[in-house]
Amino acid sequence: MTTKQKGKTLADFKGIHDRNTVIPAKIRAAFAQMLTEDKENWDYEMDFVKRAGISMADLSVFRELFQAHVVEARAPGRSVGTTRRIWFASPKAAAEARG
Numbered sequence: 001m002t003t004k005q006k007g008k009t010l011a012d013f014k015g016i017h018d019r020n021t022v023i024p025a026k027i028r029a030a031f032a033q034m035l036t037e038d039k040e041n042w043d044y045e046m047d048f049v050k051r052a053g054i055s056m057a058d059l060s061v062f063r064e065l066f067q068a069h070v071v072e073a074r075a076p077g078r079s080v081g082t083t084r085r086i087w088f089a090s091p092k093a094a095a096e097a098r099g
Contacts (some may be wrong), residue, residue, distance in 0.1 A: 009024070014060075026054050027052050027066060030048060030052035034089035039090060039093065040091070042071075042086050042088045042089065069087055069090070069091055070094065071088065071097045073086055
């Protein structure tokens with residue numbers, strides 16, 4: 001008995017080759033991983049890029065899609081130009097961090 005192989009779909013193609021599909025999927029996967037660690041989990045942007053397995057250039061293109069997860073903050077005593085982007089696992093945690 002022969003089993004029929006399933007054909008490859010357009011979704012399969014996009015999941016491998018379309019940057020507009022692949023990068024957001026990697027970002028969402030990073031959020032999912034963070035949530036398994038802690039519901040209030042957060043990473044500085046450079047650490048988040050490493051976790052997601054993407055480049056800073058990729059992140060800059062798609063950052064706006066995930067703005068609800070991002071908090072811009074600076075440490076007390078630091079100059080105004082030293083703000084850092086912090087990525088939260090959930091938009092709820094990010095909103096609470098913003099105050």
